[in-house]
Amino acid sequence: MITTKGLTKVYQSRGRDVTALDGVDLHVREGEVFGVIGRSGAGKSSLIRCVNLLERPTSGTVTVDGTDLTALAGRGSRAGKELRQARSRIGMVFQHFNLLSSRSVKDNIELPLEILGVTGAERSRRALELLDLVGLADKAKAYPGQLSGGQKQRVGIARALAGKPKVLLxxxxxxxxxxxxxxSILQLLRDLNRQLGLTVLLITHEMDVVKSVCDSAALMERGRVVESGTVSELLATPGSELARELFPVTGDATGPDRTVIDVTFHGDTATQPVISQLSRTYNIDISILGAAMDTVAGRQIGRMRIELPGRYEDNVVPVGFLREQGLQIEHVEPDPAPGEPGGPGSPGDVPAPRPELVKETAQ
Incomplete structure (x- = not known):
């Protein structure tokens, strides 16, 4: 439903180029909720604004529902009309609601329909239908100043759906x-995704949002997508940074000649007593250093960091037992000791320069 290829956005700031997006490739399947996550300055907001061409990409392509929007971004009345038509199939929900305070809730929802030239009777019918859909049927005559933050966002979502879009940003x-x-808002987005068959692309810096509603996710750093895939695939990928962020577990080995591994549980394995079975089967003491578990897309998923006695080479059979149970296993290498190569105080222990963060506009 949404594809970007080689998407680049370069801003001019104080006479120099600042790259917000650096060759982003993104693929969002029809009917899924796709989350893009990253820290401030990662390029998330620039990405979503380029998807509906609120920002014109410097290079690369954006295709939504089979239409190459970047090919419609040229000058001229025909290109402009085609781009407006394509944009009408893309709804947008903003962080700060962006409601018109002088208009009632119903009139705010009708606004995009006015722009599309829809008749008054049809605008009114559609607005009331959407208010009922988002749970605000009794607020049609209210004004934004009389609403709570959650209610304002529900109005914003209803307004974004006014043109019957296939994609919601x-x-x-x-x-x-x-x-x-x-x-409650995330649950509403998930319900709309299922009821209307909407494809939802959401930008967030909160891992809990990805856990709650996302089918797939991408991690952005410094204007690039560094990881992307379904949440279940990412959790099963050894070394996945997004998996570590979603389910952070910590804990170092408690002594020499100890093996520390991260175990990822999902599906049926999340409810099985696998660790106790391992301890009984091989008569070994197992220390649990940390654990995190949650429900993702209706499935219980978790990670646990455990410690086994002996070196990793001595634990091939117990580790193999865990893999046979359908668990994802990742060996956690011990940190270098002080003075060792790569460790604190070593000749190469020089902090990397912190990259300059790109300030993302949200107007």
């Missing part, structure tokens, strides 16, 4: 909301 739509309201 969400730019940090829950970051200004409290945790309980965030959960």
């Amino acid at each position: 969400s730019d940090e739509a829950t970051s200004a909301l409290d945790p309980e309201t965030t959960r």
Whole structure:
């Protein structure tokens, strides 16, 4: 449903070029909720604004529902009309709601339909239908100033759906909301995804958002996508940084000649007593150094860091037992000791320079 290829966006700042997007390739399948996550300055907001061409990419292509939007970005009335038509099939939800305070809730939802030239009676019918869909049927005559933050965002979502889009873009739509309201808005987005067959691309810096509603995710750093895939695939990928961020576990070996491994549970294995079986089968003492478990897309998934006695080479059979149970196993290498190559105090222990963060605009 959404494909970007080689997407690049370069801004001019104080007479020099600042690259916000650096050759981004992204593939969002029809009907899924896809989350793009990363720290401030990673390029997330620039990406989503380029997807609907609120920002014109410096290079690369953006294709939505089979239409190459970048090919419609030329000058001229015909190109402009075609681009507006293509954009009407893409809804956008903003972080700060962007509602018109002088208009009622119903009139705010009708606004994009006015721009599309829809008749008054049809606009009114559609607006009331959408208010019912987002749970605000009794707020049609209210004004934004009379609503809570969560209610304002529901109006923003209803407005984004006014043109019956196939794609819904969400730019940090829950970051200004409290945790309980965030959960209700995320549940609404998931419900709309299922009821309307919407493809949802959401930008966030919160891992809990990805856990709650996303089928797939991409991790962005310094304007690039460094990891991408379904959440279950990423959790099963050894060394996945996104998996570590989703389910962080910590803990170092408690002594010499100890083996530390990270074990990823998903599906049926999440409810099986695998670790106790391992201990009984091989008569070994196992230390649990840390664990994290949650429900992702309706499936219980978790990670656990455990310690086994002996070196890794001595634990090939117990580790093999865990793999036979369908678990993902990752060996955690011990940190170098002080003075050793790569360790604290070693000749090569020089902090890397911190890259300059790209300030993303959200106007």
